Amino acid sequence: MQHFEQSMYKLILETSTNLPADVREAIQAAREQEDEGTRSALSLSTIADNIHMAETNVSPICQDTGMPTFIVHCPVGANQIVMKKQILAAVAQATKDSKLRPNSVDSLTGANSGDNLGPGTPVIHFEQWEKEDVEVKLILKGGGCENKNIQYSLPMELEGLGKAGRDLDGIRKCVMHSVYQAQGQGCSAGFIGVGIGGDRTTGYELAKHQLFRHADDVNPNEELRKLEEYVMEHANQLGIGTMGFGGQVSLLGCKVGVMNRLPASFFVSVAYNCWAFRRQGVLLDASSGEIKEWVYRTGDTQPMTPSEQPKAAVASERREVVLQTPISEEQIRSLRVGDVVIINGIMHTGRDALHHHLMNHDAPVDLNGAAIYHCGPVMSKDESGEWHVRAAGPTTSIREEPYQGHIIKKFGIRAVIGKGGMGAKTLAALQEHGAVYLNAIGGAAQYYAECFKKVEGVDHMEFGIPEAMWHLQTEGFAAIVTMDSHGNSLHAEVEKDSFAKLSQFKDPVFV
Numbered sequence: 001m002q003h004f005e006q007s008m009y010k011l012i013l014e015t016s017t018n019l020p021a022d023v024r025e026a027i028q029a030a031r032e033q034e035d036e037g038t039r040s041a042l043s044l045s046t047i048a049d050n051i052h053m054a055e056t057n058v059s060p061i062c063q064d065t066g067m068p069t070f071i072v073h074c075p076v077g078a079n080q081i082v083m084k085k086q087i088l089a090a091v092a093q094a095t096k097d098s099k100l101r102p103n104s105v106d107s108l109t110g111a112n113s114g115d116n117l118g119p120g121t122p123v124i125h126f127e128q129w130e131k132e133d134v135e136v137k138l139i140l141k142g143g144g145c146e147n148k149n150i151q152y153s154l155p156m157e158l159e160g161l162g163k164a165g166r167d168l169d170g171i172r173k174c175v176m177h178s179v180y181q182a183q184g185q186g187c188s189a190g191f192i193g194v195g196i197g198g199d200r201t202t203g204y205e206l207a208k209h210q211l212f213r214h215a216d217d218v219n220p221n222e223e224l225r226k227l228e229e230y231v232m233e234h235a236n237q238l239g240i241g242t243m244g245f246g247g248q249v250s251l252l253g254c255k256v257g258v259m260n261r262l263p264a265s266f267f268v269s270v271a272y273n274c275w276a277f278r279r280q281g282v283l284l285d286a287s288s289g290e291i292k293e294w295v296y297r298t299g300d301t302q303p304m305t306p307s308e309q310p311k312a313a314v315a316s317e318r319r320e321v322v323l324q325t326p327i328s329e330e331q332i333r334s335l336r337v338g339d340v341v342i343i344n345g346i347m348h349t350g351r352d353a354l355h356h357h358l359m360n361h362d363a364p365v366d367l368n369g370a371a372i373y374h375c376g377p378v379m380s381k382d383e384s385g386e387w388h389v390r391a392a393g394p395t396t397s398i399r400e401e402p403y404q405g406h407i408i409k410k411f412g413i414r415a416v417i418g419k420g421g422m423g424a425k426t427l428a429a430l431q432e433h434g435a436v437y438l439n440a441i442g443g444a445a446q447y448y449a450e451c452f453k454k455v456e457g458v459d460h461m462e463f464g465i466p467e468a469m470w471h472l473q474t475e476g477f478a479a480i481v482t483m484d485s486h487g488n489s490l491h492a493e494v495e496k497d498s499f500a501k502l503s504q505f506k507d508p509v510f511v
């Protein structure tokens with residue numbers, strides 16, 4: 001197995017930077033379904049460009065490279081202790097090479113281990129099988145979509161859908177609800193894996209395992225096949241769309257598995273994966289550890305077609321406003337939901353640790369008129385000590401809801417950039433203090449990284465690379481106004497609208 005560690009490195013690299021063909025096909029099909037010129041169509045074009053850029057740059061598709069989860073099948077006699085050590089070494093090396101973001105954080109102190117190793121990370125499952133080869137599958141599932149996983153315990157009452165019983169129709173309701181509750185926050189359109197039965201732990205495990213199925217396979221269980229087809233058709237009528245912007249496609253794939261349960265329990269567990277559905281696998285020669293074949297068709301067999309129209313042309317159908325930081329209140333008040341904003345000048349990153357910190361401390365730089373970007377980038381330092389942005393898409397903004405309004409007021413921030421939208425408290429603060437919320441396209445980490453021309457500095461490195469406050473010289477950063485300073489929120493609208501649509505699926509289907 002002298003090549004095993006190197007093969008694991010190749011697997012990590014491929015998974016993080018090159019989306020497999022079946023996922024690309026699903027995204028391509030969504031592009032064809034969305035109406036031209038809409039916010040969702042525009043976002044899907046950026047997503048397609050980003051997939052292409054990640055492949056070309058050999059850099060992470062999304063900056064959140066997730067919880068590396070390895071599933072290893074090996075023949076009797078294979079040395080699992082050595083394999084584990086080499087997987088850990090490959091993970092640490094890939095992190096050092098900026099192919100994975102340092103994502104392993106001490107839950108109590110918040111300290112980042114820096115190399116993706118630590119108690120519980122990465123996740124490695126071993127299982128023996130009767131074949132002679134070794135198979136290793138890897139999924140890199142990010143935190144934002146992980147937060148949208150959900151587990152139902154039947155029977156129960158579901159908002160909008162009424163009573164969900166312990167039968168196929170009750171399961172149907174849970175699955176429909178799971179797509180609704182994710183809204184755009186898990187970077188829709190997503191893929192869902194559903195696990196029926198088990199206990200709380202194995203139910204989620206089964207759900208996650210469904211994500212390893214090929215996007216185009218057919219469920220051998222007739223009832224589950226019908227359920228999968230039903231969900232694919234009807235969840236796409238919820239109108240959530242790409243990033244929750246409203247649109248025809250909210251779900252790219254649905255795979256359902258079943259296992260036995262305890263008489264007292266009936267769990268339906270749903271694993272929600274964003275469009276940046278990074279999973280790959282390799283079949284290895286058990287004596288050399290060399291890669292014999294890839295488990296999923298690789299991305300290069302399905303090139304992403306570039307955006308048909310230059311983005312500016314699409315954007316010109318809606319109002320496009322160029323803003324230079326620091327931004328004035330007058331400029332902000334002129335913006336409305338739906339406008340496309342292009343930001344130039346200095347932008348500051350800030351996410352969970354920084355927002356928490358700023359509640360009771362001063363900011364290290366003047367934030368008057370500033371744009372703050374909810375982003376935890378992948379960074380690298382060159383030999384001369386200069387930092388470079390390697391991947392930098394937005395993170396889910398709603399986590400900053402408890403702090404954002406106060407921070408806007410305290411520091412005079414004018415633009416908050418993130419994804420998935422924010423709540424009523426922030427909306428009120430935008431109106432009162434003259435600020436705006438801009439939705440960037442989640443997962444488009446290469447696309448945005450190109451907008452950051454220079455790293456001017458960094459504060460709060462003690463929070464770790466993703467949570468530090470990076471000061472970035474920015475050019476041409478495009479985002480959409482989804483919450484303005486006049487009390488309008490596209491997110492509130494889409495949520496209300498999709499709730500009304502969800503309620504239409506109340507009547508029994510599988511009886």
Ligand SMILES: O=C(O)C[C@H](O)C(=O)O
Pocket residue numbers: 063064142143144145185186187375376393394395396397442
């Ligand atoms: O952690 C991140 O950078 C993003 C996260 O995956 C999210 O979707 O919020």
Ligand code: SF4
Pocket residue numbers: 062063064065141142143144145185186187274275276393394395396442443444
């Ligand atoms: S930012 Fe979006 S695309 Fe990236 S891991 Fe989070 S949910 Fe997935």
